[in-house]
Amino acid sequence: MEFPAxxxxxxxxxxxRQEGNRVVVGITDYAQKELxxxxxxxxxxxxxxxxxxxxxxxxxxxxAVSDLYAPVSGTIVEAxxxxxxxxxxxxxxxxxxxxxxxxxxxxPEEFQQLLTAAAYQAYVAQEKSSR
Amino acid sequence: xxxxxxxxxxxxxxxxxxDIDGAVLTALVGCGAMQQSWRFVNTGNGEAAFNMALxxxxxxxxxxxxxxxxxxxYGWCQPTLSLGYAQNAxxxxxxxACQAQGVAVVRRPTGGRAVLHDQEVTYSVxxxxxxxxxxxxxxxxxxxxxxxAAALQSLGIPVHxxxxxxxxxxxxxxxxxxxxxxxSRYELSAAGKKIVGSAQKRAQRALLxxxxxxxxxxxxxLFQCLRVPPERREALVQEAYTTMGAVNEIAPTPxxxxxxxxxxxxxFSTTFGVELVETSxxxxxxxxxxxxxxxxxxxxxWNHDGAAAWRQRQPVASV
Numbered sequence: 001m002e003f004p005a006x007x008x009x010x011x012x013x014x015x016x017r018q019e020g021n022r023v024v025v026g027i028t029d030y031a032q033k034e035l036x037x038x039x040x041x042x043x044x045x046x047x048x049x050x051x052x053x054x055x056x057x058x059x060x061x062x063x064a065v066s067d068l069y070a071p072v073s074g075t076i077v078e079a080x081x082x083x084x085x086x087x088x089x090x091x092x093x094x095x096x097x098x099x100x101x102x103x104x105x106x107x108p109e110e111f112q113q114l115l116t117a118a119a120y121q122a123y124v125a126q127e128k129s130s131r
Numbered sequence: 132x133x134x135x136x137x138x139x140x141x142x143x144x145x146x147x148x149x150d151i152d153g154a155v156l157t158a159l160v161g162c163g164a165m166q167q168s169w170r171f172v173n174t175g176n177g178e179a180a181f182n183m184a185l186x187x188x189x190x191x192x193x194x195x196x197x198x199x200x201x202x203x204x205y206g207w208c209q210p211t212l213s214l215g216y217a218q219n220a221x222x223x224x225x226x227x228a229c230q231a232q233g234v235a236v237v238r239r240p241t242g243g244r245a246v247l248h249d250q251e252v253t254y255s256v257x258x259x260x261x262x263x264x265x266x267x268x269x270x271x272x273x274x275x276x277x278x279x280a281a282a283l284q285s286l287g288i289p290v291h292x293x294x295x296x297x298x299x300x301x302x303x304x305x306x307x308x309x310x311x312x313x314x315s316r317y318e319l320s321a322a323g324k325k326i327v328g329s330a331q332k333r334a335q336r337a338l339l340x341x342x343x344x345x346x347x348x349x350x351x352x353l354f355q356c357l358r359v360p361p362e363r364r365e366a367l368v369q370e371a372y373t374t375m376g377a378v379n380e381i382a383p384t385p386x387x388x389x390x391x392x393x394x395x396x397x398x399f400s401t402t403f404g405v406e407l408v409e410t411s412x413x414x415x416x417x418x419x420x421x422x423x424x425x426x427x428x429x430x431x432x433w434n435h436d437g438a439a440a441w442r443q444r445q446p447v448a449s450v
Binding site: 063 | 266
């Protein structure tokens with residue numbers, strides 16, 4: 001299971017990559033494995049404002065619906081609309097072609113508060129063992 | 132994701148901390164039965180929007196730590212076509228035909244395809260994500276499928292759990308808008324026909340799975356409710372006799388609704404090794420369900436326009 005060191009993470013299993021004042025967001029390798037084959041991705045329209053940890057979309061896999069949570073506050077400036085036709089990219093390439101949205105961050109400090117790769121990996125291990 | 136924070140748009144005006152009944156919480160925690168006991172609730176026939184709202188309320192309050200795992204059984208006040216979260220109602224459902232036939236239409240919080248609920252037992256399970264093994268979506272279908280299978284086998288119905296197939300191509304949304312037209316992994320079949328249709332809503336620590344166990348099935352009416360090419364309708368109905376099954380078309384002796392409900396209770400108890408204590412829905416669950424019904428499941432925006440349209444119309448709120 002991959003936990004790229006250059007990304008930050010949420011406890012809700014999103015990853016975030018900072019590019020200047022923008023933050024690219026997707027779901028983690030762990031999340032896509034838990035969910036199984038993704039068949040539907042619902043993303044917000046460009047221009048939508050979102051709050052940190054507010055829902056910004058939904059994925060459906062194996063007839064199971066799960067919410068997506070924004071790692072940081074801001075405005076959606078890009079949505080990966082390719083996922084509408086190729087939702088399987090979330091499984092095949094969760095950190096690459098399966099990216100979901102780009103957020104113009106309203107508060108850059110929020111990114112720094114996200115989990116590091118090591119902290120997220122430890123969180124996943126602890127979550128599995130505590131259930 | 133995988134988190135059921137209380138969706139702010141759904142819960143504007145709902146104060147979770149104030150509305151959970153302290154006495155209920157104390158009783159649940161105090162008896163030390165959080166892991167060993169589940170609740171069994173039979174809410175009888177309900178209105179379409181309320182049925183879906185209550186299932187979501189059970190999930191939200193369990194996720195929030197305010198309720199035990201629950202097996203709920205219920206029915207419907209009128210025939211109801213329930214749609215999967217992502218289905219396009221206007222393209223896939225003949226809304227005018229549904230209205231003319233007295234069939235209610237409601238969108239589920241869960242995925243999957245359309246189900247016509249009528250002469251059936253509907254079940255919903257709200258439980259923590261599995262701790263003793265993989266907590267994948269598929270594994271939950273398998274474990275719950277085992278409980279459903281135990282229940283139906285006790286009624287003399289020879290059911291099988293569908294085996295997972297090796298994926299050779301990207302998974303696509305199935306061609307038919309009807310849930311029972313396709314057998315998913317770990318769903319139940321009997322005599323070669325799909326006999327239970329199920330779907331999930333996954334939260335961070337818990338999940339909701341609900342599903343339909345038809346005792347009888349009106350295939351004609353199902354395909355009258357769905358938008359299918361008129362020249363194909365009769366062929367689809369006939370095909371449905373070979374792919375979709377109902378309990379009393381297969382059971383050696385006629386089975387009643389209460390018998391299926393009792394069998395489910397026993398099947399879940401045996402499979403999950405828990406006691407299912409019959410009780411009623413808590414006041415907090417009823418109130419949250421009423422709120423979700425009004426805000427979401429009783430609206431045309433949610434049911435007809437879709438989840439994305441409904442979400443866009445909600446006031447922006449922060450957690």
